[in-house]
Amino acid sequence: MGGKVVFKEYDPDQLTFLPYKLEELVPQGHPVRIVSKVVDQVDVKPINRKYKGGGASSFHPRLMLKLLIYGYLTNTYSSRKLEDQAAQNVHFMWLLGMKKPDHNTINRFRSEKLSGVLKEIFSHIVLLLQQEGIVSLKEAVFTDGTKIESVANKYTFVWGKSIKNSKEKMKAQLDELWSYAQTIAAEELKDTAPLEYSEINPEKVKETISKINAALDDKEDVDKKVRQKLNYAKKHWPENLARYDEQEKLLGGRNSFSKTDPGATFMRMKEDPMLNGQLKPGYNLQISTQEQFILNYSLHQTTTDYQTLPSHIEQYETLYHALPKAVVADAGYGSDENYGVLQQKGIEAYIKYNTFDQEQNKGIKAFGNDSLHYNEQEDYLVCPMGQHMQHIGTGQRVSTSGYVQLISRYQAQNCENCPMRGVCHQAAGNRVVEINHSLRIHKQIAKERLNTEQGIKYRKRRPADVEPVFANLKHNHGFRRFLLKGMSKTEVEIGLLSIAHNLRKWKA
Template structure:
């Protein structure tokens, strides 16, 4: 039975009942395993969020929600029904009052900032129970559709264009205003003009056949321009470095989803979910606004580092290949098993015979000269801003080629790693473990479209899904007696 810290002297955790429900729960029942794991966790931060007496103790509530998610019950009404209907949830509740859907919703709202910490603790307990080494992590990302209207888009380029046009109109209005009113001190700000016109208490005339006064026209234009200026300024603040957002979920960014049933490349509001898997358990997760995986690797690894998970091997697909990522991995003593973008094409005869491919060129570092395999020398043009990228010109095709020798070295090093015996095994396990985790989350657990709005609520929701996924994975490993299995072996003919 879960024994949470009781921070309320008026709260009796064990309530006398007409029957003791524990008798109906087997000793090896999954609910007892969940209870045993949660008993070892520290809930002090969760209890600080709920300092006063609550209908259901916060630890009991958290346990019930995790069990409900593991059983495919995600809505608050479904969880309430499960609490009324299931003996297992009665066991977790300690036969206390059944929480209503609104009580569950309030709990989730208040516990939003604590879920990730509880997820980290849960993962740590599973690793200790299964005695799992954490040297290899498999990283991948997927896009989750946000709970937002797909036609509520705001584009950064359009906003900048509209704002620029508005500023031109404002300058014209300022010029017309100063000429008409002929003030001693000219006003050069639309906000000052709007304030001045409001103070005049202009009589407004509306209706067919009635002519508006010049002052009223100035006032209406000034009001419209001020409202639009404030709107566009607010849009740009919300956008930040993003190129788009949704009006119904301002933290969602428009992206191309894999589920494109119309095959027209429609953009939908969503989040880029990154997960790191260790021995089939989701060890970490994070939500990003950037639709591409390339720029997510470094901040994601920094977050994993903050969890005190010691990693040696980083395994990822071609979407993560970039010079900054390779540099970061080498500087932080990680072994890169990132598949190069050109890897599959490089196996073809056509690719290998193409003399103009950057990967097939030979670079003389001492003399800073670049050659094709047939001996043709490319003409040096200039260095890039970073000082490491060099631009050469092909005298035959007249094309400019961008060459970064350090990037080529790191890419070849990663290629050699994935072609080693261990690399082949890790590549196969990446396909099984991290892509398998996404398959379960999206297909079995129906995590295709979110039911909450905002980045913080999304992180909370993803955290609950990941805890439930890890618990189900732990049960599956126990049933197969494979708690310690870390790598799936390569199939041999």
């Protein structure tokens, strides 16, 4: 038989000789102490300048910053949950000195006071990491991007192509009305010209419809359907065009935006539960890391990574008045513009181009443009059969980012009886090849650099440095969707997340 069961004494109303101190309940080395210590060293003057003064007293910016950073460090992103933690969680209570800001105060501070200044705070913390010898701002950084979903409804989209099609359809219908009116009232419209596409705006369309109406007003044989269409056009078209103009301003060169979060662009999300890559409103997050610490972050509305690198590097230079020795990135960043920008700034580009991996595994594609020998002195290409392809002209190609590329064209002299024609060239006439010599040279340099001993080390290190950071943020800490709307507010969220990530790792 077992002995007598003994329970520890339990009395929830029992008093202690001395009251507990919160200091005693927070262990040394706890992450909340790291947050408090680091934020105490940060200059919060940029936030102070956001306060107007007068009225009731405010919670100190340093206190509010600690609350938000520790909240994001502990996966507490909601302002209401942060309010609860401030009243219930011992670590939050110690951090805030028993102060209890409500959720409205927390949200206003995050949305308004940190907007436009948090990157400066973030950079101060990175500089502290550098002082500790943990990171170096002048060594290589590893850059990559990921898409993060907006809080906006995914069914509230506006497409740039749809707006263009609607305006073209409106122009075509207006041309039909104009042609019809000319057949009946040519005399009344003799001093008026039809609208060009560039003139499709609310004022011009309204004016044109009024002239057509006036010309047909006293005509008895006007088709009833034409009158109905004119009445509809007069009532709706100017209003629709005004809306299209506003939407095009919000697009700002993008192909889409969300009605409920105009800052968000529709992007294909890999994390879709059905793994079919659904289009959802979101933002393109770019980070540069070193030893898995985030040294630079930027948020973009473009769906492609290569367009983000110039401004991302520009921001790095603005924040730290320094540039990294090298940038290591995957083939998504391998463009003529990016290679040129990094070269101009004296940064070594360890960036793959789109066919690098294929060339490593299978060699250069036979009969492809890259397989043709180029004679730089005499400016001609040599085809697979040894025939000279002469330079026949130069043109320009503008990328989606607005970057102008110089394109040289070369043509073979006689492809008609060539035994290689079937595999080399199938179009009519002699083969014509277009070459971007700037990109060709950049690719040669990139290939040589990536295959050096240092390049191979960087290529192996890149997936282990930057990619785990995204995995940590999204999967370990559950941040797959923004809580706030608009570029300025979502940038604050990413800033808080990046600071929290660095402090979490610093402690580890």
